[in-house]
Structures are given as structure tokens and as C-alpha cells.
Amino acid sequence: MTVADDFALMAQALRLAEKGRYTTSPNPRVGCVIARAGKVVGEGWHERAGEPHAEVHALRAAGDEARGATAYVTLEPCSHHGRTPPCADALAAAGVSRVVVAMQDPNPLVAGRGLQRLREAGIRVDGGVLEAQAKLLNAGFVSRMTRQRPFVRVKVASSLDGRTALSNGKSFWITGPDARRDVHDWRAQACAVLTGIGTVLQDDPQLTVREVPTTRQPLRIVVDSQLRLPAAAKILDGGPLLLVCADNAPVEREHLLGERGAEVLRCGAGERVDLPQLLQELGKRQLNEVLVEAGATLNGAFLVAGLVDEMVFYLAPVLMGHTARGQFALPDFAKMQDCIRLKITDMRAVGNDWRITAIPQQGES
Secondary structure: OOHHHHHHHHHHHHHHHHOOOOOOOOOOOOEEEEEEOOEEEEEEEOOOOOOOOHHHHHHHHHHHHHOOOEEEEOOOOOOOOOOOOOHHHHHHHHOOOEEEEOOOOOOOOOOOHHHHHHHHOOOEEEEOOOHHHHHHHOHHHHHHHHHOOOEEEEEEEEEOOOOOEOOOOOOOOOOOHHHHHHHHHHHHHOOEEEEEHHHHHHHOOOOOOOOOOOOOOOEEEEEOOOOOOOOOOHHHOOOOEEEEEOOOOOHHHHHHHHHOOOEEEEOOOOOOOOHHHHHHHHHHOOOOEEEEOOOHHHHHHHHHOOOOOEEEEEEEOOOOOOOOEOOOOOOOOOOHHHOOEEEEEEEEEEOOEEEEEEEEEOOOO
């Protein structure tokens, strides 16, 4: 195998892993390709938690041709018994002679043990092929394993002059149907969609996936410090709902909303919800990715607290005026070097709108 072969076959494994983008949570997205002399003899991907991993699917497809072949896996094969047996053992039993991995598993239960197990079985192991791409595909899983909290992506739809709603609160629709469908794609891959009580009171959203096919709905989360959510709100229908309130929220409201099917989580002392504490709790619940679709107050709170990992802006070719509502409630910066800088990682047209993906550069000027 040449270096070019390794990159091409790992790229194919990553494309396979991408197929599990909506379904593998809380597990990582993993693809596997088995090849002999540059020819693919088996391939597979992890489809959903509790079902066979990518390596098992690929080995079944390869059959006897796996013996002496090279396996390309986007994530280090597991070495422990979970809901499925160790994939490192399955590769060794099938007789593969070489395993190429894109990245080491950040899960402390694996973290190099799978690679060691393969080497002890006499299998050559090479790593780091398309590692950056593999980490990007599993940014949420990596975040939960290394920081014990989910990857936070904030989505904002606005006019070209940075406005998200008119001064009277009306915002339907700033962006076009293609952009709105694209947002539903982000929802479908997220483990949870989070908003604030202000958005719920203003728009009465469902926050469900409707515009793209999906086999599961993300958890809906509403940050509602005093449990003001109306009992007739649409968000109480259509699946699990987590209401996050402050410790001093009215107990009678907790009982009322609990009877409507919502789970209430008290998080943070006093009158405010502790956002870092909330993310730690969501990590414990095995949530990999959280999509924030909120108003300026909550968006700003996440950003100022340094909790935003990625931002997705949808910009519509319309001007809404200086009295319309903004994207983020931020401090009144006195110096340009105090402003929050962004690193743009992607920019593309989505229908008649533009989508800009960016990463906050906290502490940089």
C-alpha cells in the first residue's frame, strides 16, 4: 500500500462514518474499510448505539478475504466489553495484518489500549491518517470525553445588518426555505436543541426535526430560571423536554410542568441558571452535541462564559434597521481589543442566504 492509498481508503472510511451522523449518539461516528492490494473487500459503519460497530460490519462483508488485509478505521478499535464485544479482538481473530487508524479514542476506557491489543496480536498499527478530519467528525464525542461536557454550537439567523427580529419580536421568516432546511439538518445531528424561555414565550417553537428524514428527535432543553413556561406551549409536545431552572424557582410550577411531561432540573444557586454546571450535567447524560437556538440574552451569556465551540450564522439579504433585535447581548466594550474575535472556517451560499461557520477566538485580539 502506498501513502496515497492510505489517504484514499481512510477518506472512504470517513465518508462511511458520516452516514451515522444522525444515529450513533452517544457513541462516536466510525467507518471502516478493509482492503487488499488497494482493492476494497469489505466496508461498514457504526449505525446506532447498541448495534455492531463499523469493524464488525466490514469484517462480515470481507469474509475470508480479511485475512492478511489492511483495515482502515476512523477511530481506534475498542478494547473493552460494552454493549458489544471488543473490535480489536475481532480484527485480530479475522487475521488482518495491518490496521490504520485516523485517531486514538479519547474514551478513557480505550485510550490506546485497543492499539496495544492489536500490536500484542502481531498486527502492524499505523495512526494519524486524516486525524484532523476524524476529530472534526466526532467533535462532540471528543468534547464529552476530554472536557466532560458537550460540544456547543450556536445557530443564529439574521439580516445582513445583524438583526434577528423586528422590535416587536416578529421574525418569520428572515431566511429562506433552504436555510431553514439546513438548520433542521443541524438539529437532526444534535443530541439536544437548547433555547431560552424568552424565545419560547415569543415564538412558541417546537424545536423538532421536520425538514429532513430522521429516526430520532433530539432532546429539547429550555433554560427557564423561574419556570414561566406556559402549560399550553407547543414545546411540551413532540418528545422529551428538559426544563432548567434556578434553585429558587416556584415548586408549584415544577409540579404543574412535571404533570405535563417535562423533566425539571434545578441548576445553580439563586435566581440564575449556572450554564457551566448545566453543560457538565448534560455531559453526564451522555450528550455529545448541543445546538443552541436562542435569543440575544442566552446567546450572549454562553459566549461571554466561554462556552461556545462553534457558531453558525445564516445571513439573509435583507436590512431590518437599527431598532430591530440583535444577535448577542454583550458587554459595552470600550476597546477594540476587548471585542470577541471569530475565525471563519466555512462560508457558502444556502439558497438565497449565506451560511458562515466560525469559531470564537476567546482572549485574542
